[in-house]
Amino acid sequence: MLVKPKLGISQCLLGDLVRYDGQHKRDQRLIEALDSLVSWVPVCPEVECGLSVPREPMHLVGDVSRVRLVTKKDAVDLTDQLLAWCDRRVEQLGHEKLAGFVFKSRSPSCGLLAVPVCDPAGHAQTVGQGLFAKALTSRFPELLVAEDEELHAPDELKSFIKRLLD
Ligand code: SF4
Numbered sequence: 001m002l003v004k005p006k007l008g009i010s011q012c013l014l015g016d017l018v019r020y021d022g023q024h025k026r027d028q029r030l031i032e033a034l035d036s037l038v039s040w041v042p043v044c045p046e047v048e049c050g051l052s053v054p055r056e057p058m059h060l061v062g063d064v065s066r067v068r069l070v071t072k073k074d075a076v077d078l079t080d081q082l083l084a085w086c087d088r089r090v091e092q093l094g095h096e097k098l099a100g101f102v103f104k105s106r107s108p109s110c111g112l113l114a115v116p117v118c119d120p121a122g123h124a125q126t127v128g129q130g131l132f133a134k135a136l137t138s139r140f141p142e143l144l145v146a147e148d149e150e151l152h153a154p155d156e157l158k159s160f161i162k163r164l165l166d
Contacts, residue, residue, distance in 0.1 A: 005099035
């Protein structure tokens with residue numbers, strides 16, 4: 001029997017109600033293209049590290065080399081909580097033998113490429129990586145990774161699937 005590759009994914013992209021506002025970000029086109037080809041491994045860093053649904057939205061704050069994950073209204077610093085969970089979960093995902101991971105773009109936890117990094121007043125100053133995306137890709141630099149939005153381009157999606165199945 002053919003064993004499908006395991007593909008990690010930010011859980012909200014599958015349609016699960018894990019976002020800060022109690023909603024999801026199901027990516028129908030992406031799911032339809034990949035659903036029959038892979039075995040999904042959903043991960044929601046914010047829920048898995050112990051935060052509730054709904055929860056206060058958060059953003060990255062500070063120096064891009066040492067960003068902090070802070071709630072937008074009450075300025076609660078969740079960095080240590082999320083990073084402690086990352087240490088455990090990234091090692092677990094290593095045992096899962098993932099073939100790749102699709103991250104939710106612009107999330108302070110999951111964004112891979114261009115997550116706003118703000119000053120304490122909430123104004124974006126530069127861009128960085130979400131804490132989980134950074135932890136996973138630092139630990140497994142060879143892992144095939146992409147963001148949901150880049151896979152909306154048909155050529156990018158085709159190339160991603162080809163590399164996933166090779
Ligand atoms: S972007 Fe990541 S942390 Fe945010 S709801 Fe989706 S899976 Fe959870």
